[in-house]
Amino acid sequence: MTIKELAHICGVAVSTASRAMNDRTGVSQETRARILEAAAQHGYVPNSSARSLKITSTRAISVIIQGEPSRLLINVLQLLEEEFAAAGFTTTLTHVPVRRAHAATVERIVREGKFGGVVFLGRYGDGEPAGSSELTRQLAEIDAPMIFCTTSDYSGTSYPHSSVSVDDYAGGLELTNHLTALGHRRIAFVGGDSEQGRGHAWALRLAGYRSALESKGISVDPGLVIAPSLPAQLYTVENGYESTRAWLSRGRVDATALIASCDAVAVGAARALHEAGIAVPADCSLMGFDGLDIGHYLVPRLATIAQPLSEIAAATARVLLATIDDPARPTEQVRIRGRFLPGESVTKPHPAAV
């Protein structure tokens, strides 16, 4: 059923039916009621294509996720939807495969002009440094309100778009400080490489780890920074397991604690430690990052930094909507402090370490 048929049934013009359906002024109370009733009775649903073809300022947001979304991103997506819905905006998720030409797809979405704004959720591009990637450069040329959510560029170089994320650096710092306060000196970091990771969450967490150690006068041992065995799937349980196993196979390193680049990596690392006969936390303490629900139920319960997802979603919506209202608005980099969640996976250093 089209609006034309609906109008015919009610004996009114199409324009009147449209006004009634869209809750617009300029229709008498009774005419509106009659039309709405007929619409409900006949199950009339406006054709959204025709609608968006006419509508100029589309109150819609496109959320773009690249690759397989993690549990965390799904939770953020949920919250983003709620935030935007509260402001009267629709949210549409577009899923961009990692392999395909990402920039082209994004450009297409933006150029189509169906959306009032775009949220990039999670990583984007090919994992290059956020501020200097080819994609970022291309995006800078596209004139549309956009924001990066849970992706940040700690390097602080000029950054063409707004972003919102947990303060990964401060989190890495805090986790490490917890461990040094307990007396740990030989602390390993798994899931990140020191090279080519600028702008990545793990790289910022690693930077926090380095700073914390240095501020305590502990020199960072390169042998304790464990490169990812599966660089294509950094934040996965598999990567945590394989990386830690490869590291342990290289011989005794005397670490008394291990910080994982995220909770999932921590789970994999815990398994690798277990298989090597190293008990958590008796022989080696373990820290995660993200605050996933599941970490709270593991045995031992995982110590971690919880990402403030609600605040991240709220800030993302706030900044993007403000940018839509005022495109000339300066960009904003929002970093929100995470909350430390103590766990059973951490204790004082064992004299005979890993």
Place this chain on the structure above:
Amino acid sequence: MTIKELAHICGVAVSTASRAMNDRTGVSQETRARILEAAAQHGYVPNSSARSLKITSTRAISVIIQGEPSRLLINVLQLLEEEFAAAGFTTTLTHVPVRRAHAATVERIVREGKFGGVVFLGRYGDGEPAGSSELTRQLAEIDAPMIFCTTSDYSGTSYPHSSVSVDDYAGGLELTNHLTALGHRRIAFVGGDSEQGRGHAWALRLAGYRSALESKGISVDPGLVIAPSLPAQLYTVENGYESTRAWLSRGRVDATALIASCDAVAVGAARALHEAGIAVPADCSLMGFDGLDIGHYLVPRLATIAQPLSEIAAATARVLLATIDDPARPTEQVRIRGRFLPGESVTKPHPAAV
């Protein structure tokens, strides 16, 4: 830029530009090349609203997920996208909140007629029995190709739509047989209630559990079937933890093994057992269901039934596409056997049980 501008630039008619862009016959090789080049140069992107307003047979599939999607559903979604893409179909995900009027939203999506077919992924409706819910009845009146994926109706009553899922019943049977073969007699089941669950995955797994016990001459003790403490979020770690804890607090029950309705529930149950001083598997064996990646890395490694996700996605696409080709095609109920994954969470029964 619109197709009109593109046509103007190339000095051709709009219809010619359209034909060139859509790879249609009836354009000279050189004209086509010229138009495509101009399109690429100016970054012309067709307006999809205008396009879908004209197109009759929309080669697009709507995937509807209700509530917060689990890890498992996300994986299936991924695979579905690939399957449909291979057949030249676009996939659009619509996320329906649990609270809101689900039937109305679904009806709206279907009635809009933008999609060639609809996949319901995961649970739908208010958790009522699949075959007899109000929603199913309403959907039966909507004339569009649809299929239910990972949702099934084991009851075998006449079912108005096609569905594809793992064989939950056979899986429940297999898990239980493994335990009885090891000598277990007092086996509990957590995460499902015996009432009002017809059509739910956990109910089918529970049915398999019952049958397996009965076939061994072991009577099912109602005290060993643990009702969910959080019925609103059945397949969650939280529910596994809370349900098991509530059950353990009711006193000694002599169970030597516990089957969880899914892997997530198993993780929560493991935590509750641990807090009660019950060791897995020494004091109590534990079985999951689904075969999530993480279960493979837990300590102890979780024994489970792996859902054949690729096969489920492939069958879903196959049946739905066949239904689109031939709407008169009879509905089909596909049940795919899961694969048992042994784990360290299961052993022979301990004499002094829970």
Place this chain on the structure above:
DNA sequence: CTGAAAGCGCTTACAG
């Protein structure tokens, strides 16, 4: 091979 025209289902000035 190419073009002019109709029309998909809507919304929105513009008249009355």
Place this chain on the structure above:
DNA sequence: CTGAAAGCGCTTACAG
């Protein structure tokens, strides 16, 4: 308050 008409950007018979 209501209606007739233009037009959003595209595709597709229909002529040439």
